[in-house]
Amino acid sequence: MPITPQDREILRLAVPAFGALVAEPLFLLSDYAIVGHGLGTTAVGALGVAGTVLTTLVNLCVFLAYGTTASVARQTGAGHHERAMRHGVDGIWLALGIGAALIAVMWPLAPPVVDLFGAAPDQAEQAVTYLRISLLGTPGMLVVLAGTGVLRGLQDTVTPLVVAVGSFALNAVLNAWFVLGLDWGIAGSAWGTVLAQTLGATVYVAVVVKGARRLRVPLRPDPAGVRQAGTAGFALLVRTVCLRVVLVVAMVIATRMGQAELAAYAIATQVWTMLAFALDAIAIAGQAITGRALGAGDVEATRRATRRMVTWGVWSGAVLGLLVLAARPLLPGLFDADPQVTEQLLAVLWPVALFQPICGVVFVLDGVLIGAGDQRYLAWAGVWTTLAYLPAAALASGMDIVALWCALGVWMVARLVTLARRAAGSAWLVVGA
Template sequence: MLLVLAATGALRGVLDLRTPLVVTILANLLNIALNLLLVHGFDLGIGGSAAGTAIAQWAAALCLVAVVLRRARAAGSSGRPDVAGVVAAARQGVPLLARTATLRAALLLGTAVAATFGDAPLAAHQIATSLVSFLAFALDAVAIAGQTLTGRTLGAGDAEGTRALTRRMIVWGLGTGVVAAVLLLVLAPFVGGWFTPDATVHDALVPALVVVALVQPISGVVFVLDGVLIGAGDGVYLAWAGLAVLVAYAPLALLAGSLGAGLAWLWAAYGVFQLARLVTLWLRQRGDAWLVLGA
């Protein structure tokens, strides 16, 4: 998995997002075939499932690493580890790890609060969280493009091009967020049936999904700005901003739990969390501190 992530990141850095997509699709198809063969064909149970997954992941890792090494050789790289580069990457990774931890902590806190509402609301909350995560991956596709293109334009010393790119990505983020909101609003009365036949879970889920849908346009812009600043290497700011936003969100989530306000209000607190992220990211991109240009 780490080889897959590292190789995908390397290819993303040179604007090749097609190769990781193709390899990932093929690896998942291989995973499905191996699971069917080992679990049902050879009756190996959960061990067969694990083996199929491991084989498929190793196949993906070897394919992606081979592509990276071939491109490195073509660029004149020796292929030996660059200690200074590894240290620099680790140094960049620490604040991004902290920033990601604040996002995961917010989701964990939301689940802990939802658990106080009872079994059905907790189940509904988990469905809503799964849908939010799925939409986040979809919206994050624009952010990844912004991250990659921002690194290229800043590395080329093009500040104005980076500004223009950021404005364009914001429009794309807002547009995809609106599309996600409309789809979720349309599907809100029905999507619960895809997960469970329990009517009490459905009743708790629909109001929460309406709130989640209203947050999606904000989330679309948040993900884009997050990606732009990651591409600019602005991880330290993102870490501190994430911590500040988490501190602001936690009392609202805990208040919703203490009052027994229900899932809709808990997800409204999440909306405030995303709005606060939008404010911190918007103010940052309006300034110049993140525009560190290459030679």
């Protein structure tokens, strides 16, 4: 398809966002590769359980990025740059507070939470070790979310790319050193990720502080602003809880199928997550462009951008699906998978690939509606699509991980229907700051 000026605007935001988003799942993918080579299948399964818990905790707070992107972009479109930066500062303080609270709450709960997955005793012990150490990095992880949201709202996706690539490289080096060099076991993998994420958060804080000082925005926490940021993100929290319920239920079912099935499902999940983040790059552009356009009162530009980004989503999903199929024979070797895990992984990569075009449209429309501030609808849609998924998951629980992945496909189709129906209407096109 020919490249238009609108495409260039989308690509200006989406291409750097693609690099930054892909770097995020590469944190865990590099952990899986290093742990798989150095510690074996049991440790990979433990990492799958602990990684699911940790990812759930962080993703529940994704409103720190998405809500901040939407609010900052809308204020930027309306020309209120000081207000935009004030939203950013409040988001950073909220992230620090939530991170500290997660450490205090989850540290004593780590063993019973891991036990919910029904992992074998040796896997459970390693999972608790990884989870507890990783909790120390949650304030940094959440500050990264909030800082990324500020910069995206300001139409800057290049700086998050630089920080994400640097953090990933540092994480890979530290993990290899701690696990393979110093023989720290799974704890070494956790410490490497904590240090890399914390240093990345430090960079974001420095960037936001510099911008706030330039605009003479106070750096001290504003209780009203922090509270508003938290309450505004509640609907996005509900949406995210629904997403995580689906993925956690799937992980629990995979855990009870056996160690080989769990290891294969954990690896496939990381591949799917990396693809999801890649497709979400267009959604990030959608958040920033939609918020800015509606803040400036331009409904027609919002419509045109939405249609174009949906087209990009379909084609990107198709390309990624073909890439998965091409790389399918090579992926088990990257994780040093044993024959049983390899057999399971090769089977489940088929549905992972085939659902990518649907994922492309779903992620784009999700980003557009988040950018428009249509969080209440997204929360209710999340509830209904989760209810559509649960019977399919229950049916798959008595079968295999391919059936389990097809149940996830039912969920994605339900999301497609609810999001497309909303985008076709006009209730979400609210203009102004």
